[in-house]
Structure formats: C-alpha cells, structure tokens
Amino acid sequence: MTSTESGRRKYDQLAERYEEIFFYVADVGRRLVDHAAPARGARVLDVGAGRGAVARAALARGCEVSAVDASAGMVERLRADHPEITARRSDAARLDFPDGSFDVVTAGFLVQVLAEPAVALREFRRVLVPGGTVAISLERPTIGRLGWLHELNRRYFGGQSGEALTADRLDELLTEAGFDRVTRTDLDIAKPVADPAALWDWLALQGVQQVLDGLPAGKADAFLDEFLAGAEHMHTHGGIVLEFGATLHRAVVTGQVRG
Ligand SMILES: C[S@@+](CC[C@H](N)C(=O)[O-])C[C@H]1O[C@@H](n2cnc3c(N)ncnc32)[C@H](O)[C@@H]1O
Numbered sequence: 001m002t003s004t005e006s007g008r009r010k011y012d013q014l015a016e017r018y019e020e021i022f023f024y025v026a027d028v029g030r031r032l033v034d035h036a037a038p039a040r041g042a043r044v045l046d047v048g049a050g051r052g053a054v055a056r057a058a059l060a061r062g063c064e065v066s067a068v069d070a071s072a073g074m075v076e077r078l079r080a081d082h083p084e085i086t087a088r089r090s091d092a093a094r095l096d097f098p099d100g101s102f103d104v105v106t107a108g109f110l111v112q113v114l115a116e117p118a119v120a121l122r123e124f125r126r127v128l129v130p131g132g133t134v135a136i137s138l139e140r141p142t143i144g145r146l147g148w149l150h151e152l153n154r155r156y157f158g159g160q161s162g163e164a165l166t167a168d169r170l171d172e173l174l175t176e177a178g179f180d181r182v183t184r185t186d187l188d189i190a191k192p193v194a195d196p197a198a199l200w201d202w203l204a205l206q207g208v209q210q211v212l213d214g215l216p217a218g219k220a221d222a223f224l225d226e227f228l229a230g231a232e233h234m235h236t237h238g239g240i241v242l243e244f245g246a247t248l249h250r251a252v253v254t255g256q257v258r259g
Contacts, residue, residue, distance in 0.1 A: 008071050015073035018051050021205045024189045024244045028137050029053030029108050035248045036135035038063050042103040047092050048110030052078050055085050092120040100129045107136045112165050121177035128253045134179060135250045138170055142245035148230045156223050167247040179251035186247055193240040196231035
C-alpha cells in the first residue's frame with residue numbers, strides 16, 4: 001500500500017465526522033479566505049478540500065469555487081452538502097486543470113500531510129494566473145495546558161513519527177516554487193470543554209476507545225485512571241480548554257520557478 005493509499009483510506013474513514021473532531025477547521029477556513037481576500041466572482045480552487053471548511057467560506061464571499069480531494073468519501077459528502085461547488089477527486093501533485101485556470105488557490109491543512117509538499121506548490125503555481133494568490137493554512141504544534149494528555153498519550157501509545165513541516169520551511173518552499181510577496185500570520189484558537197466526560201467524548205470521536213480495546217486490560221484501566229485524574233485536575237484548576245494553533249500563509253505568482 002502506498003502512503004497516498006493509506007492517507008486516502010484514513011480520510012475516507014474520517015469523512016463522516018471530520019469537522020466534529022477537528023472543531024477548529026471551519027473557523028480557520030473562514031480566516032484563511034479572509035487572508036486571501038478574493039474578489040467577488042474570483043475563480044478559486046480549494047485543494048484537499050475535505051468537508052469544505054475553506055471552499056464554503058470562498059463561496060460565501062461570492063467566488064466561483066472548484067474543489068479537489070484525494071478521498072472519494074470527502075468528495076462525495078462535499079458534493080452532497082454543497083452542490084454549488086464543483087468537486088472532484090484529484091491528487092494535489094497532479095491537478096487535473098490547464099495552466100492559469102484560477103485566480104486563487106487555497107489549501108487548508110493539506111501541505112502538512114503531503115510527502116512532497118514542494119510538488120504540490122509547483123502545481124498550485126501552474127494552475128494560477130499571473131498575479132494569482134495562494135493561501136495555505138498549516139498546523140502549529142500547540143500543547144498548552146493539555147501537556148499532561150500529550151504526555152499520557154506518548155507513554156501509552158508512542159510518539160508521532162516524522163518531521164513536521166514548519167512555517168519557516170513552508171515559506172521557503174513557496175519562494176522556491178516561484179511565489180513572491182510571502183506573508184504569514186499566526187492564529188490561536190481555544191475551545192472550552194465542559195467537564196472530563198466531555199473531554200472523553202472528544203477523544204472517543206477520534207477512536208481512542210478502539211485503541212484502548214487493543215491494549216491488555218490492566219494497561220487500559222491504568223490509562224483510564226490516569227486520564228480521569230488528569231482531566232479532573234484540569235477541570236477544577238481553571239477548566240479544560242482545547243488549544244490549537246495555526247499559521248496562515250499567502251503568496252502571489254510573480255516570479256520564476258526555482259529549485
Ligand atoms: C487535514 S484535511 C483538511 C481538509 C480541509 N481543507 C479543512 O481545512 O478542513 C486534509 C485533506 O487533504 C486530503 N488529501 C490528502 N492528501 C491529498 C492529496 N495528495 N491530494 C489531494 N487531497 C489530499 C485528505 O483527503 C483530506 O480531506
């Protein structure tokens with residue numbers, strides 16, 4: 001199985017509840033489109049559109065919106081929810097559009113999941129008109145007050161592998177792909193959670209119960225005990241808050257492809 005196939009499968013499985021689990025994407029999608037500031041009627045392509053967090057924000061600004069995603073499950077739901085968006089399955093590395101087809105290309109939380117983001121950035125540039133704008137959001141690791149939960153997760157389930165794409169590196173890649181006037185802005189989003197049970201419900205949405213079912217019984221119980229103690233402590237000491245950070249990147253097509 002290629003990494004693209006495993007990625008597609010993962011997003012097919014997530015598609016149904018994607019925006020419920022990733023509570024911040026709708027908000028970031030709106031802000032990303034504000035950051036790109038497309039004119040009314042602009043032709044916008046949203047790449048890796050998911051359930052449409054970015055695409056529907058562009059639609060709300062009166063843009064003509066096309067969307068692509070590698071996951072059939074995402075595209076199917078996007079079409080059903082937003083028939084006004086032209087949605088199809090396509091790989092960010094080989095966009096199925098002629099050169100210079102769009103005024104704006106957006107990509108919300110996509111480049112961080114790509115094996116070769118530079119290839120996708122060159123494709124974004126190819127399908128943009130001269131003077132066109134690219135707008136990209138990138139997850140910024142934010143642990144904040146949930147450090148105890150990350151630590152618990154690491155001890156029971158192991159750390160994440162691979163090196164994350166940083167905001168600085170993304171700006172460099174944009175320049176290498178032939179974009180100019182690269183700008184960046186930081187976003188911080190916090191979501192208060194009512195109590196430990198609600199925090200558990202949020203983790204359960206992400207499949208933590210299935211993961212626990214795979215652990216030996218004693219280890220699963222120990223995890224639950226530690227989770228409840230940590231959540232209860234946070235609840236009674238300032239409240240449980242999910243914190244999330246992102247950077248919004250914007251650049252314009254004026255230069256030549258480098259590198
Ligand atoms: C983290 S989600 C972001 C979804 C949406 N843009 C948002 O902001 O909510 C990443 C999306 O990119 C899609 N994706 C992953 N690899 C892709 C690729 N090579 N080409 C196109 N889409 C891809 C996934 O199927 C998923 O829907």
